[in-house]
Amino acid sequence: DSIMYPMMQLESQGGLFKFPIITQISHLMLDFLESLSESDNDVLEITDAYRRTINAVLTLEIKGKDSKEGRQLCLALRDAFERYYKVNKKRTASA
Secondary structure (H helix, E strand, C coil), X not given: CCXXXXXXXXXXXXXXXXXXXXXXXXXXXXXXXXXCCCXXXXXXXXXXXXXXXXXXXXXXXXXCCCCHHHHHHHHHHHHHHHHHHHHHHHHHHHC
């Protein structure tokens, strides 16, 4: 919860501050976190990648969610989620 509240704030206020890509990235991250029943080191690494992505968006001033850079950032984050789900599924199947 302590990590999700700031993400919710970024999701809700990204567009207000003319950074709709932050809203979209935060929404993706919140959906991912809400799909989990527990956290592990891989989830923490993905969360850190989210933080670095937000920093990159602000530093590079990537505002448009439909920009080439914005699409690439969202795709990279989704790819990280998919890799996590695949590894997690394999662990569950072998348990």
